[in-house]
Amino acid sequence: MSNLMPQPWKHPKLGTYYFRKIVPPHLREAVGRLKGRKSLTEIRISLKTTTLREAKLKYPEAVAEADRLLLQAADGHVRLSHQQIIALAGLWYSRELKAHEAEPGDPEAHDIDLSLLESAMDEGDGLKKGKVAKIIAEDVDSILKQESLLIDGASRADLEERIFWNKVALLNTLKRYADGDYRPDPKLKTFPQWTGAGKDPPKVPVTGPKVSSLYALMSKERRHAEKTVYSWTRILAKLTDYVGTEDAKKITDIDIIGWKDSLVASNLGPKTIADRLVVVKSFFRWAKANKHVESNPALDVEYKPKHDPSKGKRPYTDAEARLILQAARDQREAHKRWVPWIAAFTGARIDEICGAMVSDVLLEDGIHVLRIDPAYREVGASVKNPGSVRTVPLHSAIIAEGLLDYVKTLPKDGPLFPKVKPDRFGKRGGNGSKTIGRWIREKLGITDPLIQPNHAWRHRLADECRKLEISREVRFAIDGHKLADVGDQYGLGVPLKVMAEAVAKLPNPLAAEEALSTETPQ
Template structure:
């Protein structure tokens, strides 16, 4: 049964588009009140996928997490395909998992959780309590009751329906994987990043072959370029992402000696990853490997392949001493801001101030439009969002409202905005700047602004390779907040910087609270000339 195509709609209480779909009667009868998880590619092509959960009733509806009509259209198509796959799985009935499949699935959970929290594991005390709570659940014989909701959400995310015996065995297996992850993250939190010697106990997850596997197995050749083209049309990535991912695909094709997606095995992906690491590439996990995983995940979700050959493949790269990126110190920030004060070019004049006193990324402020400099509850703010002419942000959490520091206002920033009008503040002729056509790869104008600003910073003598010309402001702001005792959650809300905890989505800092924190940030003094 093919489901009729739906179109994205508007919510009455939100500017975001909505996926809304009538649920077939047979699915309602079997799954009423159940959950279905939708997964969309991340905005910038790397990082965590965007996941939303819907409840099965007479219809299912979820936010598409975007105000952009083109992105909404692409995500609506993805949601349609995923919902159809969900319905087909329900109609096939519950699967019975083998013991190896149960342990392999618990390994998927383990790797996903560890990878998500590896860089910011939090406090060791949190993980001691985590393991203690898991031990108590086992002692009370309450593993299925307490772990069950987590397992159900995980199964919904994987679009799996299993029988009750398989579910109970999976609860026990994920309970053990949780303890293993908790002990490892406890070590990470204490500064010990040695790998888990038991991480290889999990077999590879190859998915559950449908009962009609032979009929459903994709036939023919699917090239990497064909797959990328399909993903690109639905995902509407930025021009820089298109260029970068094409280079990754070219690298994989050169390594394999062919471009047939259905011939690629996990061993092939591991060998490619090992070759990249050996060649000295520094960000394989978040770059090449993340991109290929996203492509194969898309292919699997759309029934183009039967298993993701990149699933479970990761890189255990450690930063060496002397390689970690550093913040500017107070003197350097004061010096750059003094140089900015002497500039007449708008980007050089205002962007260093906006970055330093908000901790924003350069790409976020470089694409500001005048109409997004406004006031909330009497507080002057900048609304950080994708530029109206087709800009993009790093991820969903990057969209936020940030108070403007009084020192910036005192220097006449609001007067500057008023003169520039409602359009772009730092690039181009506002009358000529238009959105790129769907599928057209065009680098956003703000990228050039950001690059010119970085060159200007370097030209003025700030050449330390461990201090990124613009991003070192973001590091400085975070460090300053820490020194002033500003809560991490408040600093993260100002910077649009997720800590990796599930609770992030529930925190919405009041403007007055964010404004009070920003006002506490002192403006560093410029060095005295001798």
């Protein structure tokens, strides 16, 4: 398989290694615009070395850079630097002034417009952002359309505010012109030149260790899974793109706070923002502990959004559980047939179930179980935390459904769900989760946004255990939650027999309904 993996390309004349990637046809104009060109058919990044070994080390950074560019082109939203925002707002001002200087209009009409702008001000407390966005939207849209530009939420918010104040200045200037005072406008000299969004803002020179290089060391030391490396590399790259430097020693707490504020302004979900900050905090904590930087700039950065109860997650109701389990019986795709049933009575994560091997379904001490342990699974398998490595008893309802008969039809040394293709990280859970999620939402009609189609089983198991007064420690042993108390980690853990007794108590959502259907009419 290694021969099929992408490799650095050696320039036949220069001898320098490059990263090369063909740009999909539908993105060529967008990628070209981002790079200051009309169109671009290929992304080519110099790895700046003639040594293959060094080129391979630099290759992941180039992959991440190319992925960032393609993602940015795909959704069409670019982030503008502070200088670019000032320049773009200045371009709007200059064009509007030129368009109206010959006929500056009625001063009284301008006073009315200024009053409307004034209404977008709090009483001495600054701008009412919602009103600013509404009152200035047409002006912002016009300049973005003229420049064929889509920008992200944070950039738009900054541009709205800048154009707001420029419009106040413009109306006052036009009033002056209308009164016959055409003295040169000094404001025109304050704007930097607009060179387009494809021109990257100047980077701060890198004299210290690069963030990407340090993370390569960190990920190797901590043996991060490929998916983790991919995710963390992208998040750290977003930070360095925002700051304008890869120099880990030059990134300050003010930089990270500014980045955090830009994430909030772009309307990302609180969990997404919190997860990104966890990555940055963990990275700089490691860099400080290993003496790569003198201080941790992320140490005191806080993010505590107000919890919105309406955006919580809920478990499946009894009716929803019955609907899914009943429908699963009719599915020909094995993972849709069996994953919901296993998840319903174990609370296991979808990746834990989809990634299972046939040999993971076994008999232990007379109890049918599902073993969840990366050591026995395909290369690249992992679990969320040490507590996730476990052996889970299988409920009698799953056995009665015929799981063991299905297992007997498969090669003993193969995966439990061989037709679920591994994703780019070698895991079957990603694709399995997507297809089951779509099936539940699109085919079964369970579309409540508070439900995560696969994770809702874990929430349901927690509630069922509470109803049955199954202890928290036993529940954590079943569903693989991380132990919260150090004392809980002493000893050998919850015995399999105790777990099996708890699992046996869990009610089958279909049992009552089927019991009624089999009763003999009187």
